[in-house]
Amino acid sequence: MLLTSSFWTKYFKVYDILNIFPPYQELLDTICERLRVKRGEKILDAGCGTGNLAMKIQERGGVVTGVDFCREALMICQRKNPHIKTVLTDLTKPLPFPDNYFDKVASNNVLYTIAKEKQIDVLRELNRVLKPGGVLVISNPKKGWSILKIYSSGFKHTLVEEGLFRTIKKMLLMLAPTLQMFYYNFKIKRGRHYYFFKSGEQRSLLFEAGFQKVSDDILLYGKQAILNIAIKWFK
Numbered sequence: 001m002l003l004t005s006s007f008w009t010k011y012f013k014v015y016d017i018l019n020i021f022p023p024y025q026e027l028l029d030t031i032c033e034r035l036r037v038k039r040g041e042k043i044l045d046a047g048c049g050t051g052n053l054a055m056k057i058q059e060r061g062g063v064v065t066g067v068d069f070c071r072e073a074l075m076i077c078q079r080k081n082p083h084i085k086t087v088l089t090d091l092t093k094p095l096p097f098p099d100n101y102f103d104k105v106a107s108n109n110v111l112y113t114i115a116k117e118k119q120i121d122v123l124r125e126l127n128r129v130l131k132p133g134g135v136l137v138i139s140n141p142k143k144g145w146s147i148l149k150i151y152s153s154g155f156k157h158t159l160v161e162e163g164l165f166r167t168i169k170k171m172l173l174m175l176a177p178t179l180q181m182f183y184y185n186f187k188i189k190r191g192r193h194y195y196f197f198k199s200g201e202q203r204s205l206l207f208e209a210g211f212q213k214v215s216d217d218i219l220l221y222g223k224q225a226i227l228n229i230a231i232k233w234f235k
């Protein structure tokens with residue numbers, strides 16, 4: 001199955017339930033912290049979806065441009081926050097921005113949905129539009145990831161923070177959209193066009209795409225996602 005923009009349009013009808021889900025919030029907050037957003041910086045969110053990460057970056061003072069090839073997602077993003085500039089574009093094509101344009105780039109849960117042979121070109125484009133000295137923070141689910149592990153880490157977190165009664169209430173509230181999320185994630189995992197990174201693989205690809213300094217893998221999202229921080233060095 002190819003993950004087309006119409007697949008994402010359906011998925012996005014339930015996607016934002018993740019905004020009350022602690023592991024997703026922790027993941028987005030960590031990306032923002034690692035970006036070290038400064039007021040007025042131009043920041044690209046590559047594959048912004050409904051804008052959850054873009055909004056957090058904007059709240060920290062970044063001037064965000066979100067790009068995505070799913071029109072419906074960008075409309076949801078615009079409805080939620082009209083200050084975020086959105087551009088409908090396919091990341092596997094040349095990006096409509098000049099060289100060295102953005103101070104920073106973020107991308108969460110996107111590259112794995114792109115065919116393996118195209119991933120390197122996507123990263124090269126992100127490198128091209130990033131200023132020398134600029135940082136890219138990228139995270140994707142790891143090979144063998146389990147949605148049950150992500151959910152159980154969220155459950156444990158809510159139990160400790162909010163107690164049993166509120167946890168049960170939250171789980172019941174999330175039940176219907178969660179079942180739909182499970183279904184879409186099942187489709188993603190069964191699809192032939194995704195590619196999940198083994199340990200160290202996303203890091204190697206970032207070097208290959210021209211980033212000169214890349215952090216070791218950082219495990220987040222119930223330890224089911226790999227985050228790397230990469231720097232485009234001065235020539």
Ligand SMILES: C[S@@+](CC[C@H](N)C(=O)[O-])C[C@H]1O[C@@H](n2cnc3c(N)ncnc32)[C@H](O)[C@@H]1O
Binds near residue numbers: 008048053067092
């Ligand atoms: C799992 S969602 C992640 C959304 C968002 N980054 C987040 O953290 O919530 C994957 C996103 O990648 C986008 N996407 C996938 N392939 C793309 C492509 N070739 N060009 C642009 N966007 C793409 C999808 O439309 C979707 O919005």
